[in-house]
Structure formats: C-alpha cells, structure tokens
Amino acid sequence: MRVRGGMTDWLLPLLLIVQPLLWAVWALSRRKPLGGPGLAVGVGVNGALTLGIALNLLAEGGRVLLLPGLAGDLGIGLRLDGVGALFVILTWLIASCCVMQVHWYFRDQPLLRKRVWHLVLPLWSGMNLIWLANDFLLIYLGMEVVAFCVVGLIALNGQAQPLRSAMRYLQAVLLGTLALLLGAGVLVVGHGTLAVTVADQSHEPGPYLAVASALITAGLTYRAALFPLHTWLPPAHGSSYAPLSALLSALVTKASFYILARYWLANETLFASELLGGMVGVMASAAILWGGWMAWRQVKLKMLVAYSSVNQVGYFFLMFPLIAAATPEVAETARNGAMLQVISHALAKAALFMAAGNLVMGIASERIDGLAGVSRFLPISLLSFGLAGVSIMGLPPSGGFLAKWTLLQASLGTGQWWWALVIVTGGFLSAAYIFRVYRQTYLEGPGEHDFHYGSLWLEVAPMLLAFLAVGLGLVAGMPLALLDVEVAP
Amino acid sequence: MLELMFTLVGGLLLMAGIWLFLSRRDFALRALAFLLLTLGGFVLLLVFVPSDHLSGLILLAALGLPVSLALAVLARFLQRRLWQLSDEVDPDAGEGRHD
Numbered sequence: 210m211r212v213r214g215g216m217t218d219w220l221l222p223l224l225l226i227v228q229p230l231l232w233a234v235w236a237l238s239r240r241k242p243l244g245g246p247g248l249a250v251g252v253g254v255n256g257a258l259t260l261g262i263a264l265n266l267l268a269e270g271g272r273v274l275l276l277p278g279l280a281g282d283l284g285i286g287l288r289l290d291g292v293g294a295l296f297v298i299l300t301w302l303i304a305s306c307c308v309m310q311v312h313w314y315f316r317d318q319p320l321l322r323k324r325v326w327h328l329v330l331p332l333w334s335g336m337n338l339i340w341l342a343n344d345f346l347l348i349y350l351g352m353e354v355v356a357f358c359v360v361g362l363i364a365l366n367g368q369a370q371p372l373r374s375a376m377r378y379l380q381a382v383l384l385g386t387l388a389l390l391l392g393a394g395v396l397v398v399g400h401g402t403l404a405v406t407v408a409d410q411s412h413e414p415g416p417y418l419a420v421a422s423a424l425i426t427a428g429l430t431y432r433a434a435l436f437p438l439h440t441w442l443p444p445a446h447g448s449s450y451a452p453l454s455a456l457l458s459a460l461v462t463k464a465s466f467y468i469l470a471r472y473w474l475a476n477e478t479l480f481a482s483e484l485l486g487g488m489v490g491v492m493a494s495a496a497i498l499w500g501g502w503m504a505w506r507q508v509k510l511k512m513l514v515a516y517s518s519v520n521q522v523g524y525f526f527l528m529f530p531l532i533a534a535a536t537p538e539v540a541e542t543a544r545n546g547a548m549l550q551v552i553s554h555a556l557a558k559a560a561l562f563m564a565a566g567n568l569v570m571g572i573a574s575e576r577i578d579g580l581a582g583v584s585r586f587l588p589i590s591l592l593s594f595g596l597a598g599v600s601i602m603g604l605p606p607s608g609g610f611l612a613k614w615t616l617l618q619a620s621l622g623t624g625q626w627w628w629a630l631v632i633v634t635g636g637f638l639s640a641a642y643i644f645r646v647y648r649q650t651y652l653e654g655p656g657e658h659d660f661h662y663g664s665l666w667l668e669v670a671p672m673l674l675a676f677l678a679v680g681l682g683l684v685a686g687m688p689l690a691l692l693d694v695e696v697a698p
Numbered sequence: 699m700l701e702l703m704f705t706l707v708g709g710l711l712l713m714a715g716i717w718l719f720l721s722r723r724d725f726a727l728r729a730l731a732f733l734l735l736t737l738g739g740f741v742l743l744l745v746f747v748p749s750d751h752l753s754g755l756i757l758l759a760a761l762g763l764p765v766s767l768a769l770a771v772l773a774r775f776l777q778r779r780l781w782q783l784s785d786e787v788d789p790d791a792g793e794g795r796h797d
Contacts, residue, residue: 283754346757353765360772369783376776383732383769390762391739397754398743 218274221265222287225258225297226337233330242323248312252305255333259301263691266294271696273343283397284404288343291694292548296340296467299552302677303459303559304333306670310452310563313666321365328365329456332358339464344403345393348468349386352432356382359461363449374444381431381441385465388428395421405468406475425472430489433465435526436496439519446515451566454511458518459559463551466525473529474544486533489526494631496523501638505645509575510565513642517561517601520639521554524616527628531619539622545689546615549681552688553600553608556678560597563671564590571660577646582654589668591650596675598643603636608681704741711738733766
C-alpha cells in the first residue's frame with residue numbers, strides 16, 4: 210500500500226474538502242445572498258480542484274494518506290482511489306447544477322437564498338470528506354456534517370410537515386450512525402484499526418469482525434433507506450424544496466451505499482457469505498418491488514419521485530448477493546453494474562426532482578392529476594422529466610439501461626436467475642409510474658393562462674442532468690476506467 | 699472490581715436508553731435515548747478493550763458523544779418549533795408538549 214504524508218499530497222484533497230466550507234463562511238459574512246458571479250467562482254474553483262484530483266490520480270495511481278502519529282496507526286487519513294474520485298466528480302456535477310437551480314428557484318426569496326448556502330455548501334464539504342475518507346472516524350464526521358445540513362434543508366421553509374419529516378430523518382440518522390459508531394468501536398477492539406480496509410486479512414475472521422460488520426451493515430442500510438428501513442425517505446425528500454430534494458436524493462443516500470460497498474469489497478473475504486449476501490438481496494428485491502408499487506400509487510408528483518428512490522436503491526444493493534456468490538470476474542461485473550446504477554440514478558433523480566419542481570411550480574399544485582395539459586404549455590420540463598425517466602426505466606442507450614443490463618449479466622453469470630427476474634419486473638414497475646405521469650400530461654387541461662411560467666434558466670440544469678443520465682450509457686467506459694484505479698497492495 | 703462497575707454503568711445506560719426509546723414517542727426524548735445508547739455502548743466497550751486499543755475508542759467517543767449531544771439538541775430545537783407551530787394553529791393544542 211502506497212502511503213504518503215507530504216504536504217503536496219495532502220494539499221489537493223484537503224482543499225477540496227475545505228473549500229466549500231470557506232465558501233459558506235464567505236456567504237455567511239455577507240449581508241446580501243451570494244450572487245451569480247460568487248457562485249460561479251466557487252463552482253469553478255471546486256471544479257478545478259476536482260479535475261486536479263482526477264488527473265493526479267490517473268498520473269500517479271491510488272494511495273492512502275495517513276495522519277501522523279497515533280491517528281495514522283489507527284488508519285485515520287484520506288484515501289485517493291478511482292471510486293472516490295468518481296464520486297467526487299459526480300458530486301461536483303450534481304452540486305453545481307443544484308447551485309444553479311437553487312439560485313434561480315429562490316430568486317424572489319432573498320432570505321431563503323441567503324440561508325440555503327449555509328447548508329448546501331457545508332453539505333458539499335461533508336460529501337467530499339466521505340468520498341475521500343480512509344477510516345470510519347472521518348466517515349462518521351462527514352456523515353454527521355451532512356446530517357446536520359440535511360435536517361436544515363428539509364426544515365428550511367419552517368412549516369409543520371417538513372419539520373416532522375426532518376425529525377424522522379434525524380431519528381434515522383441517530384440510529385444509523387449509532388450502529389456505525391459502535392461497529393467502528395468493535396473494529397478497534399478486535400483489530401486495532403479504524404480503517405475501512407481491515408489491514409490484517411491473513412487471520413481467520415473472529416467474532417469481533419462479525420459483530421462490527423453486522424452493526425456497520427445495519428446502520429448503513431438504515432441510512433441508505435433500504436426496504437424495510439425506508440420509511441423516513443419519502444416524506445423527507447417529498448416535503449423539501451425540489452432543487453434541495455434533488456441534492457438529497459441524488460447524493461446523500463448514495464453515501465451510505467458507497468461506504469458499505471467499500472467495506473464489503475475490501476473485506477469480503479473475511480466475513481461475506483452467500484447467506485449474508487442473500488439476506489441483503491431479499492431486502493433489495495423487496496425495495497425494488499415495493500418502491501415501484503408505492504411510486505405508482507402516489508397522488509403527488511414529488512412523492513412519486515421520492516418513492517422511485519426507494520425502488521432504485523434496491524438495484525444498488527443487488528450487488529452484495531452477486532459479489533458474495535461469484536468468481537472474481539463476475540464480481541467485478543456486479544460491482545461495475547452497481548456503480549453505473551448509482552451514477553445514472555444520481556444524475557436521473559436530480560433531473561427528475563428539478564423537472565418535477567418546475568412542473569409543480571407551473572401548475573401550482575403537487576397533484577399528478579393536475580398535470581393535464583402540461584405537454585402543451587410546459588414541454589421543456591416535461592422533456593427533462595421524460596429523458597430522466599428513460600434512465601430510471603432502464604431503456605437504451607441510457608446509463609440506467611447499461612447498469613441494469615450489467616447487473617442482469619452478473620446475476621445470470623452466478624446462476625442466480627431470480628435476481629434477474631426482480632430486475633426485469635422492477636423495470637416494468639418503473640415504466641408504469643413514469644408513464645402514469647406522462648399519460649396525465651397529454652390529457653386536455655386548462656388553458657395557457659392557468660399555467661405559471663418560471664425563468665427559462667430553471668430548465669437548464671434538469672435538461673443537462675437528464676442528457677448526462679441518458680448519455681452515460683454511451684460513454685460508460687470512462688467512469689469504469691476510473692473505477693479500476695486502485696490503491697496498490 | 700473496576701470492570702464490574704463499568705459493566706453495570708454501561709448496562710444501566712443501555713437499559714435507560716432502550717426504555718426511553720420504547721416508552722416515549724417524543725422525538726426529542728428519543729434523541730436523548732440514542733445518546734444514552736451511545737454512552738452505554740462505549741462504556742461497555744471500554745470494559746473489554748485491550749489497553750493498546752484504548753486510544754482508538756477514546757477518539758471515537760470524543761467525537762461521537764458531542765456529536766450525538768448536538769443532534770439531540772437539534773432534535774429538541776425542531777420539537778420546540780413544531781410545538782410553536784401547533785400553538786399558532788390551535789392555541790389550545792399545547793398538551794402535546796407534555797407527551
């Protein structure tokens with residue numbers, strides 16, 4: 210394992226984590242809300258740092274940067290590898306689009322526009338810390354920073370329903386991270402490390418690792434909202450402002466899956482078994498079917514999109530039964546499929562929420578049956594919604610299609626055809642709830658004067674993200690190549 | 699003797715946390731229950747930890763406890779805001795705060 214601790218090695222990742230925080234402090238110190246130029250500079254600087262990390266990684270390979278002294282002995286530090294860099298890039302893409310959308314969405318509400326940056330920007334810092342952390346201590350810190358910001362974002366408008374949703378989210382956070390923290394504690398007791406990769410893999414797995422893995426898996430599946438631990442997610446994502454829901458749904462739920470995937474992939478040989486993988490697979494299958502069914506039954510558009518997240522999270526977790534039962538080649542296929550699904554879902558779901566927000570604003574109602582006539586008067590938002598829907602349904606050539614196709618291949622490769630059945634059925638359910646929205650928009654509705662038209666700038670971010678979600682299927686080689694950059698043993 | 703004391707204290711904290719969580723529906727009290735569970739869990743871990751691994755646990759506890767406390771305070775704040783809102787809607791609906 211390449212371990213470096215020089216100042217130059219630390220500079221880029223540290224700046225990437227700290228820069229949004231400094232940006233938030235700057236926003237806090239101003240009397241007026243951040244304007245377009247201030248936001249553009251911040252996004253640009255973060256983009257340059259993100260690009261720098263990716264190029265540096267491709268040039269020099271993966272490495273671990275440990276803190277000096279005792280903390281370093283415990284594995285506390287940062288890890289630069291392909292999967293982390295991929296999520297940093299994804300975060301930049303989605304957060305930049307959200308920044309743009311939030312700026313235009315709240316343009317007539319200066320108080321909200323001022324407050325929102327104190328929450329969005331630290332959340333960006335927390336996400337980058339999670340992607341780059343090498344150990345559970347920094348991951349825990351990042352997750353709690355994110356949790357504080359998310360609670361604030363859900364409760365931002367101060368009304369009773371979002372406040373209740375924020376409380377439910379907080380409860381899930383407390384329980385989930387309590388389990389994660391205790392799992393990390395058991396890991397220290399048993400193996401003397403806080404690192405996600407348990408260094409000493411030569412020994413037989415003992416009870417400490419089993420208990421730690423159970424606690425970590427339980428905590429993270431709760432925070433990832435995997436069925437049946439999903440009940441906090443739909444109200445939380447459905448009741449906040451649409452551009453903020455986009456951020457929460459596209460990035461925050463991914464963090465828990467990311468950590469769990471890294472932990473399983475790094476230590477799979479020590480504790481993962483077909484039985485354990487099968488149990489997670491059953492929960493994932495139930496999430497796909499139940500989430501799809503519930504999304505189809507919703508009467509409010511944002512709640513439909515929120516339940517769609519429950520449905521799509523299930524696909525990520527199908528990776529675990531597949532890697533537990535497969536040869537290394539098939540396991541790699543399963544990993545690639547799951548990671549592609551995470552990326553395509555993040556892009557598509559951000560686009561869906563933003564487009565749904567525009568539609569809700571346009572018809573001044575959250576109800577799906579209020580969408581009649583939208584196809585004639587709000588076609589751009591509807592197109593963004595549809596393009597993102599193509600990826601959610603898994604139609605070619607979208608990223609969602611390639612991800613589900615790869616997962617199908619992996620499930621047939623392991624001989625576990627029943628997961629393939631779930632994937633296909635989930636695709637039909639996704640099509641059912643997306644087309645239900647579309648069907649409504651083509652019905653005759655009120656005249657043009659009954660629709661409210663927002664700024665055209667509000668259409669840019671969802672359209673861009675929707676095109677990226679669809680186009681991902683054509684350029685999937687690039688993210689997959691980055692995934693292969695690992696820390697040398 | 700010291701181990702027995704730690705086990706008792708940790709066990710009591712855990713039991714208090716579980717009782718508080720199960721018996722009260724109030725979110726803020728549940729947040730407090732999580733804090734008790736965190737404390738109890740760590741005290742029990744301390745009993746069984748070999749001395750060379752103690753530093754890692756101290757680091758975890760030093761971070762975990764204040765963060766849990768802060769989340770509990772946040773929960774309390776949200777709860778009070780909810781009460782204020784329910785009072786604004788219905789001035790006689792203040793009974794919920796004694797839940």
